[in-house]
Amino acid sequence: MNKFPRLNEYKVLFYRIGLAYLFYMMARILFYFYNQNLIKIDSFVAFIKLCYHGLAFDTTTILYANSLFIILSILPLLINTRKGFQKFLFYLYFTVNLIFYTANFIDFIYYKYTFNRSTRASLDTLQNESNKGSLFLNFLVGYWHVFLLFFLMAFLWIYLYKKVKVKHHESKPNFKYFLASIFSFLLIATLCIGGIRGDFRKSTRPINLLDASRFVTDASQADFVLNTPFAIIRTWNTNTFKKVNLVDKTTIDSLLVPIKYYKNNPKTKPNVVILILESYAKEYISAFNKDMNIRNYKGYSPFVDSLAQHSMIYTNGYANGYKSIHGMSSVIAGIPSFKDAFTSSPYPKQKIESLVSVLKSEGYDTSFFHGAPNGSMGFLGFGNILGYDHYYGKNEYNNDADFDGVWGIWDEPFMQYFNKTISKKEQPFMATLFSVSSHEPYIVPDKYQGKFPKGDNPIHQCIGYTDYALKQFFDAAKKEKWYQNTIFVLVADHDNLIYYDDYLKDQNFHTVPILFFSPNKKYVGVNKDWAQQIDIYPTLLDMMGYDKPFRSWGRSLISEKKVPPFVMRYSSDHYQMMSGNYICTFDGEKAVGFYKKEDKDLKNNLIGQRNAEMNLLEKRCKAFLQDYMERIIDKKLTSKDK
Numbered sequence: 001m002n003k004f005p006r007l008n009e010y011k012v013l014f015y016r017i018g019l020a021y022l023f024y025m026m027a028r029i030l031f032y033f034y035n036q037n038l039i040k041i042d043s044f045v046a047f048i049k050l051c052y053h054g055l056a057f058d059t060t061t062i063l064y065a066n067s068l069f070i071i072l073s074i075l076p077l078l079i080n081t082r083k084g085f086q087k088f089l090f091y092l093y094f095t096v097n098l099i100f101y102t103a104n105f106i107d108f109i110y111y112k113y114t115f116n117r118s119t120r121a122s123l124d125t126l127q128n129e130s131n132k133g134s135l136f137l138n139f140l141v142g143y144w145h146v147f148l149l150f151f152l153m154a155f156l157w158i159y160l161y162k163k164v165k166v167k168h169h170e171s172k173p174n175f176k177y178f179l180a181s182i183f184s185f186l187l188i189a190t191l192c193i194g195g196i197r198g199d200f201r202k203s204t205r206p207i208n209l210l211d212a213s214r215f216v217t218d219a220s221q222a223d224f225v226l227n228t229p230f231a232i233i234r235t236w237n238t239n240t241f242k243k244v245n246l247v248d249k250t251t252i253d254s255l256l257v258p259i260k261y262y263k264n265n266p267k268t269k270p271n272v273v274i275l276i277l278e279s280y281a282k283e284y285i286s287a288f289n290k291d292m293n294i295r296n297y298k299g300y301s302p303f304v305d306s307l308a309q310h311s312m313i314y315t316n317g318y319a320n321g322y323k324s325i326h327g328m329s330s331v332i333a334g335i336p337s338f339k340d341a342f343t344s345s346p347y348p349k350q351k352i353e354s355l356v357s358v359l360k361s362e363g364y365d366t367s368f369f370h371g372a373p374n375g376s377m378g379f380l381g382f383g384n385i386l387g388y389d390h391y392y393g394k395n396e397y398n399n400d401a402d403f404d405g406v407w408g409i410w411d412e413p414f415m416q417y418f419n420k421t422i423s424k425k426e427q428p429f430m431a432t433l434f435s436v437s438s439h440e441p442y443i444v445p446d447k448y449q450g451k452f453p454k455g456d457n458p459i460h461q462c463i464g465y466t467d468y469a470l471k472q473f474f475d476a477a478k479k480e481k482w483y484q485n486t487i488f489v490l491v492a493d494h495d496n497l498i499y500y501d502d503y504l505k506d507q508n509f510h511t512v513p514i515l516f517f518s519p520n521k522k523y524v525g526v527n528k529d530w531a532q533q534i535d536i537y538p539t540l541l542d543m544m545g546y547d548k549p550f551r552s553w554g555r556s557l558i559s560e561k562k563v564p565p566f567v568m569r570y571s572s573d574h575y576q577m578m579s580g581n582y583i584c585t586f587d588g589e590k591a592v593g594f595y596k597k598e599d600k601d602l603k604n605n606l607i608g609q610r611n612a613e614m615n616l617l618e619k620r621c622k623a624f625l626q627d628y629m630e631r632i633i634d635k636k637l638t639s640k641d642k
Helices: 007-035 044-065 067-074 083-114 120-127 132-142 144-163 175-197 209-215 221-225 228-234 249-256 302-308 324-333 355-361 376-386 411-423 460-477 533-544 612-633
Strands: 271-277 312-314 365-370 390-392 429-434 486-492 514-517 525-527 566-571 574-579 582-586 591-596
Touching: 007 044, 007 067, 007 083, 007 144, 007 221, 044 067, 044 083, 044 175, 044 209, 044 221, 044 228, 067 083, 067 175, 083 144, 083 228, 132 144, 209 221, 209 228, 209 376, 249 612, 271 324, 271 355, 271 533, 302 460, 302 514, 324 355, 324 376, 324 429, 324 486, 324 533, 355 365, 355 429, 355 533, 365 376, 365 411, 376 390, 390 411, 411 429, 411 460, 486 533, 514 533, 566 612, 574 612, 582 612, 591 612
Parallel strands: 271 429, 271 486, 312 525, 365 390, 365 429
Antiparallel strands: 312 514, 486 514, 566 574, 574 582, 582 591
């Protein structure tokens, strides 16, 4: 036996997996050949770069498809090299791989009609067709060349697979054989886990469709980077996006008013700085808890408390999701996330009217800052879809001495970098910063150990540190010429660790601070009405006197009259709309509960005591959900899409 037991088996395994990479790349090239008029790639160098970036998505797909094949190939079964076992692996390999591979070829043609890689939503649409047989026959006849290409590729793949074989030898169950097998299994399993996720870093989540947009200069290139099986896999459990027909369009236009048009303020062009703070829940800020009557309450953000005295704050504000990327889409694009995130659905790659696109049309420079490794949380990919001019991440900061070792650059130095960078820009500009330090493992820089109160939860000292970083940022920004002509927004992406029992109640989950600060003190005060992240986008445009129609499901918090204050979110497996005196829980078709707004635990269901206000609230909930689903699925996320 070889000095390294099973070395020949591992070499053949890597060869077989390598063949999958080869044929996925060939499918990508053929996909481009069929759709080159729709995918804008300017040069051969750009083509090669995009192919390279596509390898990460191919890796995920190939490892998903071949997980059982790989496991059976490396387990010490003592029959691995026998002819019968190898024949079984052959059929397993090609049965699974060719089923996955077929999806790429469907998109050679189907892409021309959808302008997106096929997803789970595409399969759901096909499932509803009653004439699948005739559709398949028409496709076969009309696009015979695609079928021919598929069978040629399959034949070549099988031919190359058979060219390299595992050498048979009788394995003896000795210590060396099993030790080598266990070590190899653990190593290969680790590589596979990293490959499926797309990264080994803790600070990034598994790659999804958004990540393809990280590497592109034109939105169409993302579909070249992707492969169709990946798109289907990553959207398999995220397609709760279904059209509903609950009310007529007149009801939507009157109750929801999805196309906003404000004429409340003179047109101005202030700079806009949006600070989205990681996990910076309402619970941690004293200024937002004065009316909560929480016994022995303590806050951990003295600077934000002082800033709140000179700001307009909304003490009944909610997040429209529960993850960081949900916060970005809600705040910047006014698109909430319900059971599944819009950004991980089959639909984010489309033209989206947002704060970015509107301000760019007004001549603003737009930039997004996040101190984590570029691409973390999906911000870079979604930022490219929205059209940010610049992205500044850990790569651009380029100083690992300030890296926290887990998530990204510490907030204090990164906020100073943020200030220095935007201070070099011409006005007007719009800049978004997403902080990182108020996150598990809940640590602060060594030099600040003991400076901030430990509090009652591990996150409390991190809240204190980020608060200190904000103070340092504002102290530096005050000295810059752009400062006086700026509207600042401070909001959290979502909540985090809860200490006080009041925040364990259903209606206090995901409550976040919403604060608008302007050095000219035009907007100062405390507002206790319902408010939410998706209101920030229309509020800013109202403040600026933007004088064109724009698409928004939120409302201006300073002067909206047509749409009363409300919150729309998803909690406890139901949609929830809060407005006026009531909270309506909704199953997607009808109201299943009504509760008084004071009933934070949702204990007393008043569904049997319906009144006119409840009925109107249910109708508004129907209008929101119907318009939300229709606009996202039909790609009507701009004001031009009536």
